Every structure is written in structure tokens, then in C-alpha cells.
Amino acid sequence: MKIIEVKDYEEMSKKAAEYMLKKIKSSSQLNIGLATGGTPKGVYQELIKDYSQNKTSYTHIKTFNLDEYIGLKKDDPNSYFHYMNENLFKHIGISVEQTHIPSGTNENTVAECEAYENMIKNAGGIDLQLLGIGANGHIGFNEPGTSFQSKTHVVDLADSTREANARFFDRLEDVPKQAITMGIHTIFQSKEIILLASGKAKQQAMVELLNGEVTELFPASILNNHPNTIVIADEEALRGVK
Numbered sequence: 056m057k058i059i060e061v062k063d064y065e066e067m068s069k070k071a072a073e074y075m076l077k078k079i080k081s082s083s084q085l086n087i088g089l090a091t092g093g094t095p096k097g098v099y100q101e102l103i104k105d106y107s108q109n110k111t112s113y114t115h116i117k118t119f120n121l122d123e124y125i126g127l128k129k130d131d132p133n134s135y136f137h138y139m140n141e142n143l144f145k146h147i148g149i150s151v152e153q154t155h156i157p158s159g160t161n162e163n164t165v166a167e168c169e170a171y172e173n174m175i176k177n178a179g180g181i182d183l184q185l186l187g188i189g190a191n192g193h194i195g196f197n198e199p200g201t202s203f204q205s206k207t208h209v210v211d212l213a214d215s216t217r218e219a220n221a222r223f224f225d226r227l228e229d230v231p232k233q234a235i236t237m238g239i240h241t242i243f244q245s246k247e248i249i250l251l252a253s254g255k256a257k258q259q260a261m262v263e264l265l266n267g268e269v270t271e272l273f274p275a276s277i278l279n280n281h282p283n284t285i286v287i288a289d290e291e292a293l294r295g296v297k
């Protein structure tokens with residue numbers, strides 16, 4: 056795992072966007088895995104800024120998001136479909152056919168998970184996966200204890216994750232209790248991974264990721280075994296790492 060230490064959130068966002076844009080511009084076809092939450096918003100802003108200045112083409116790109124809440128319709132302001140559209144897709148000239156997010160409203164969740172996993176496989180896998188990290192080490196919505204062999208599946212969200220995400224909802228009770236997420240195996244199959252971390256809230260997670268053991272009790276730890284992962288983290292997040 057390569058670690059790039061940056062000054063702050065802004066520099067983290069710029070570095071990650073720069074890296075992604077280089078890949079986007081130099082590939083004839085690229086499958087990008089995307090995350091939601093607070094961490095990648097700055098990266099998406101940088102991509103939008105680049106698009107408005109340089110009109111970088113995304114016609115050869117397919118995107119696959121990590122996860123979606125179960126029970127939220129696409130147009131729900133808290134769905135990840137809505138988040139991606141508002142924070143990135145509608146600003147960079149990418150068509151909805153090029154973007155993929157698990158459906159949170161397919162009543163047959165098992166079929167939805169299988170279809171999503173197959174869609175990634177049939178597209179040739181993910182070339183570059185962008186990740187945030189939960190304070191408990193989750194990646195996607197793979198909570199501690201999830202098998203490293205897991206594929207796209209339904210998860211019960213940890214109370215700590217629902218509490219952390221309650222900031223986007225009116226009330227904690229409104230945060231869905233389940234989600235569909237790419238599995239750890241799905242994520243691990245990505246050819247390249249960029250994990251982002253910024254701020255004090257991620258300090259303990261960085262210590263466990265970079266100084267701890269590889270264990271299913273800390274899902275992100277598997278990335279220590281990945282051949283091509285870059286961690287871009289700011290000084291605050293890395294404080295405490297040996």
C-alpha cells in the first residue's frame with residue numbers, strides 16, 4: 056500500500072482528482088468505482104471544475120457505485136442515486152446509461168445483488184475504485200465481521216454507521232437500516248484502489264489500517280494485501296500512525 060500524506064482535505068481532493076483525470080484522459084475505456092459520503096465530495100468538485108474548464112470527455116467511462124440504501128427511491132434526496140447525480144453526474148456530461156448504482160427499491164434484493172455483481176463482471180471489472188473509510192473500518196457498507204470473500208450483498212447497517220450518516224437526514228429514525236453494497240471481494244478485485252481519509256474522525260481508523268493486522272474485524276485491513284492501493288490521507292487523519 057502506498058501512502059500519500061497531504062496537508063488537508065483540499066489537497067487530498069486535488070491529488071485524487073488529478074490521479075483520476077490522468078487515467079481518464081489516457082484510457083480508451085475505463086470502469087471507475089465511486090463512493091458517496093462526505094469524503095469524496097471535494098474530488099467530485101474538482102472533476103466538475105475540470106469539466107467546465109477543459110471539457111474532459113467521459114464518453115469512454117462506466118461508473119459503478121459501491122452502495123445504496125434499501126428502501127429509498129432514486130429521487131429521495133438521501134439516496135445515493137440522487138447524491139451522485141447532484142454531486143457529479145449531471146455536471147460532467149455523463150449519461151445515465153454509463154452509470155450504475157444498485158437499486159434500493161427492487162423488492163428482490165437477492166436478484167438485485169446478483170445482477171449488480173454480474174454487471175461489474177460483464178463490464179470487465181473495475182479499473183479504478185475510489186473509497187472512503189468508516190471510523191469502524193468499513194469500506195462500502197461492509198461492516199466489521201463481513202467475510203473477505205463477500206460479493207455484492209444486503210447488509211444491516213451498524214448503529215455507529217447510521218449515527219454517523221444521520222447528519223444527512225432530518226432524524227436518526229429516517230436513516231435506513233439496510234443497504235446493498237459491493238462485497239469486500241468485489242472491491243478487492245479492482246485493479247487499482249484509492250482510499251481517501253481526512254480529519255480527526257478518521258485517526259483511529261488510519262492507525263488500525265496502517266499499524267494493525269489484516270482481520271475481518273476491520274474490513275479495510277484487507278487493502279494491505281492488495282497489489283495496487285494508494286491511501287491519500289491528510290496530516291490530521293494520519294496523526295497517531297507509527
Ligand code: F6R
Nearest residue numbers: 090091092093094187188189195
Ligand atoms: C459510501 C461508502 C462508505 C463511506 C464511509 C465514510 O459510498 O461506501 O464506506 O465511504 O462511510 O463516509 P464519510 O466519507 O461520509 O466519512
